[in-house]
Amino acid sequence: MSSYLIRNVSVVGAAPTDLLIRDGVVAETGAGLTAPEATVVDGTGLVALPGLVDLHTHLREPGREDAETVESGSRAAALGGYTAVCAMANTSPVADTAGVVEQVWRLGREAGLVDVQPIGAVTVGLAGERLAELGAMADSAARVRIFSDDGFCVADPKLMRRALEYVKAFDGVIAQHAEEPRLTEGAQMHEGEVSTRLGLTGWPAVAEEAIIARDVLLAEHVGSRLHVCHVSTAGSVEVLRQAKARGVRVTAEVTPHHLLLTDGHAETYDPVYKVNPPLRTATDIAALRAALAEGVIDVVATDHAPHAVEDKECEWAYARPGMLGLETALSIALEVFGPQWDLIAERMSRTPARIAGLDRHGIDPAPGVPANLTLVDPAVRRVIEPAELASRSRNTPYARMTLPGRIVATFLRGEPTVLDGKAVK
Numbered sequence: 001m002s003s004y005l006i007r008n009v010s011v012v013g014a015a016p017t018d019l020l021i022r023d024g025v026v027a028e029t030g031a032g033l034t035a036p037e038a039t040v041v042d043g044t045g046l047v048a049l050p051g052l053v054d055l056h057t058h059l060r061e062p063g064r065e066d067a068e069t070v071e072s073g074s075r076a077a078a079l080g081g082y083t084a085v086c087a088m089a090n091t092s093p094v095a096d097t098a099g100v101v102e103q104v105w106r107l108g109r110e111a112g113l114v115d116v117q118p119i120g121a122v123t124v125g126l127a128g129e130r131l132a133e134l135g136a137m138a139d140s141a142a143r144v145r146i147f148s149d150d151g152f153c154v155a156d157p158k159l160m161r162r163a164l165e166y167v168k169a170f171d172g173v174i175a176q177h178a179e180e181p182r183l184t185e186g187a188q189m190h191e192g193e194v195s196t197r198l199g200l201t202g203w204p205a206v207a208e209e210a211i212i213a214r215d216v217l218l219a220e221h222v223g224s225r226l227h228v229c230h231v232s233t234a235g236s237v238e239v240l241r242q243a244k245a246r247g248v249r250v251t252a253e254v255t256p257h258h259l260l261l262t263d264g265h266a267e268t269y270d271p272v273y274k275v276n277p278p279l280r281t282a283t284d285i286a287a288l289r290a291a292l293a294e295g296v297i298d299v300v301a302t303d304h305a306p307h308a309v310e311d312k313e314c315e316w317a318y319a320r321p322g323m324l325g326l327e328t329a330l331s332i333a334l335e336v337f338g339p340q341w342d343l344i345a346e347r348m349s350r351t352p353a354r355i356a357g358l359d360r361h362g363i364d365p366a367p368g369v370p371a372n373l374t375l376v377d378p379a380v381r382r383v384i385e386p387a388e389l390a391s392r393s394r395n396t397p398y399a400r401m402t403l404p405g406r407i408v409a410t411f412l413r414g415e416p417t418v419l420d421g422k423a424v425k
């Protein structure tokens with residue numbers, strides 16, 4: 001195995017030091033280290049973070065390899081500073097059996113760019129009618145611990161209760177896409193002033209809040225773990241705040257786009273801004289930012305949702321919802337929160353690793369810990385060029401925006417997946 005000596009780097013914002021990486025772990029830290037056999041990386045001006053962990057990634061394989069593959073999505077993740085991603089189950093076929101989750105897990109190992117942890121479907125075919133083989137997926141080589149029908153809500157309260165009860169046996173978690181389907185029939189965007197003006201059918205905030213309220217009560221009743229995907233409204237934050245105050249075992253995520261972009265973008269009718277849940281208002285953004293800083297929302301998760309050109313570059317009503325996220329998430333976090341490195345490490349690495357049970361990730365670089373880390377240059381501002389992204393898809397809402405921060409290097413188990421800002425393989 002190779003060794004790397006990263007000189008003069010700030011670990012999570014602390015005073016600069018050297019980091020020696022050898023045999024897959026951080027071997028030593030301290031000023032003025034020497035290691036003649038090691039490749040030297042100049043870390044001056046750079047910040048080392050524990051490798052980022054994404055709880056919500058759509059990799060599209062199997063089924064829509066034209067939009068993304070496990071390999072292309074893994075490369076996009078590494079370039080975004082990630083060392084682990086949790087792959088959503090809404091593939092084709094759906095990841096609702098041990099066979100499919102093992103396939104995704106194996107493809108992730110073969111790509112070798114990030115650890116790919118499959119998420120299993122809660123219900124067969126995401127149809128919301130009967131539970132999938134949760135136990136078989138948990139016992140498989142993929143060791144699934146998070147289950148989600150993301151893209152669809154587990155709307156039936158009895159099924160949701162059964163799922164929460166079932167996963168309790170192995171400390172699993174149900175990640176809910178909170179959307180009461182009867183309240184969002186035909187919905188195209190956030191229900192509010194803009195949707196009224198544009199004459200587009202609205203997706204009301206209450207459709208999300210009602211499901212979160214129900215699910216925290218169910219999770220409390222059965223004493224099980226609930227995770228809420230892509231929280232998007234100020235009202236959801238209040239429901240979560242109350243549930244957490246009562247000690248309910250609930251965690252929640254917010255996406256980078258819900259921290260930055262408003263429903264006003266729909267005025268362009270550019271479907272790149274169509275996403276589920278929809279972009280909301282400036283008031284919601286302020287509440288989400290405050291909740292993330294406070295810890296009422298636990299993590300930033302990308303909801304990286306690649307779509308082929310024909311599924312995005314069409315009339316708004318026909319376009320698929322979803323936007324790319326992996327290669328821009330850290331830049332958005334820096335844009336929103338500035339260089340609050342401890343907050344960024346907590347919300348984008350340590351806590352998501354803990355929720356997913358990825359015990360070799362989310363650990364700050366220190367002697368003896370697995371060398372899963374990323375080096376960020378916060379001083380660089382870069383223009384986002386869709387054609388330069390590693391994702392197979394181009395649906396980034398940040399095209400031609402100038403954003404802060406650049407990932408210089410990412411290490412997975414001591415080997416670089418990204419060096420000098422470029423993918424190693």
Ligand SMILES: NC(=O)N[C@@H](CC(=O)O)C(=O)O
Nearest residue numbers: 058150151275276305321322
């Ligand atoms: N978040 C999105 O807008 N899209 C997701 C699924 C979904 O939640 O609709 C996708 O898989 O594309």
